[in-house]
Amino acid sequence: MNPRMAPRMQSVVRFLSFLACAIPFVAILGLSFSPENPTDRRILVLVDDLAIKSSHSIYFKSLQSRGYQLDFQLADDSKIALHRYGQYLYDGLILFSPSIERFGGSINTAAIAEFVDSGHDLIIAADESASDLIREVAAECGVDFDEDPGAVVIDHTSYAVSGTDGDHSLIAAGDFIKSAAILGSKTVEAPILFRGIGHSVNPANNLVLKVLSASPAAYSANPKTKLANPPAIYGSSISFVSIVQARNNARVLISGSLKMFSDQFFLSGVLKAGSPIKHKKSGNEQFLTEISKWVFHERGHLKAVNVRHHKVGEVDEPLMYRINDDLEYSVEIFEWSGASWEPYVANDVQIQFYMMSPYVLKTMSTDQKGKYHASFKVPDVYGVFQFKVEYxxxxxxxxxxxxxxxxxxxxxxxxxxxxxxxxxYYGASFSMMAGFLVFTIVYLYNK
Structure with missing residues (x-):
């Protein structure tokens, strides 16, 4: 080979190597979350043991069947990362590693919080062996697990019967949040099998919601020790599963039980204490499948398009309005169904015409096809106003x-x-003028 050609060949080889590395990376970015396709597609699953991939296979297969690409990694792997070159590699994160003491690679509590703050979604599953790290991540999301080591939720009235007696820490739960947007339109008939740690949420935090709660008779304690003091959390204040929707619309699911995601709990029959009905299969699969659709934006994700306003009888938007003008405002709202945008139909979408406070607040009408509209008169006040829709x-x-x-x-x-x-007033003025004229004539010509 010509010695002068050797440096050029080396440059070509380096360029081709760069392309070989860059193309998969670009392909990963192409799968990322976008406003036009809001369903997360590439999800990182961090586990304590890769055996979870088989012991929880039904749950993972339900995600894969809906088009998700799952990347399973050990939570302490030194090569894992959520982002590279300033771009996130994943749209969602699942933490099935309750006992992990330290994440590998560049992942830590701050990185996970930043991941959620950037609009990505998160699922956390813990159990009685939850480490301080997992508790810290949950606390960042507004949820506090019971701090008593080895504590589990115990319920002597709503436990699942097995054999001649029952394990009172194996709970048959059924106190769900009433929301079709979160749990789907089909009711979960069978109880949910739960064994794990309970958590509490701050009632003042309106971003955190309890999806599955304990019964009033439940309490959290270590079953291996004698209960000397009242439990820290008890009754309906115990949450089994909670969700968070951040102000940037990122979604988080927090569960106190990793076992409730397992194939064993999915396929187990349930006989709740005091109930004559034995269910051949628990409601875990239906419940967790439906709530995962919510977490990953297959349901309950709205977008607004074609926002328009104009004077009545016109079509063009003016640069300004005049007081007492009659105007029309319209907007189209759609909901993501997991595959396409469908019209969102509701009767509580309101428009505000706002300056310091709303001068006009009106519920908009809908054509049942996603379009909302309202007509009103501009107030007899001039200034800088805003059209506002806060839904x-x-x-x-x-x-x-x-x-x-x-x-x-x-x-x-x-x-x-x-x-x-x-x-x-016009009449008074002219009558005064006429009277003055008459008075003048009479005064001047009367002797």
Whole structure:
């Protein structure tokens, strides 16, 4: 080979090597979350043991059957990362590693919090062996697990009967949140098998919701030790499964039981204490499948398009309005069904015409095809107003639309020449003039 050609060949080889590495990376980015296709597609699953991949196979297969690409990694693998070159490699994260003390690679609590803050979704499953790291991640999401080591939820009234007696830490739960947007339209008939640690949520935090709660008789304690003091959390304040929808519409699912995702719990029959009905199969599969659709934006994700406003009888948007103008406002709202955008139909979408406070607040009408519209008169106040739609409903992503528009008063040549309400004053003026004329004639010509 010509010695002068050797450096050029080396450059070509390096360039081809770069392309070989870059093309898979670009392909990964092409699968990422986008506003037009909001369903997460590439999900990182961190586990303590790769055996979870087979022991929880039904749950994972349900995700894969809906088009998700799962990347299974050991939680302490030194090569794992959530982002590279400033771009996130995954749309969602599943933490099935309750006992992990330290994540590998560049993942830590701050990285997971930043992952959620950037709009990505998260599922956390813990158990009685939950490490301080997992508790810290859950606390960042507004959930506090019971701090008593080895504590599990115990219920002497709502446990699942097995054999001659029952394990009172194996609970048959059925206190669900009432929301079709979160759990789907089909009711979960069979109880949910739960064995694990309970957690509490701050009632003042309106971003965290309890999806599956304990019965009033439940309490959290270590079954291997004698209960000397009242339990830290008890009754309906114990949450088995909670969800978080952040202000950026990122979604988080937090469960106190990893076993409730397992094939064993999915396929087990359930006989709840005190109930004569034995269910051949628990409701775990239906419950967790439906709630995973919500977490990964297959349901309850809204978008607004074609926001328009104009004067009645016109089609073009004006640069400003005049006081007392009649106007029309319209917007189209759609919900993501997991595969396509479908019209969102509701009767509680409101429009505000806002300046410091809403001067107009009106519920919009819908054509049942996703289009909402309202007509109203501009207030008799001039200034800089905003059209505002603030839509927040349980289980749905929030919509916040605003558009600024100035409102001007009448110009000097736009007022009515003769105001009806002023006719009495007009009459008084002319009558005074006529009276003065009569008085003058009488005074001048009368001797």
């Amino acid at each position: 927040q409903r349980l289980g749905y992503t929030s919509l916040s639309l605003s558009k600024q528009i100035p409102v001007r008063p009448f110009r000097h040549n736009e007022y009515e020449r003769f105001i009806t309400a002023a006719f009495p």
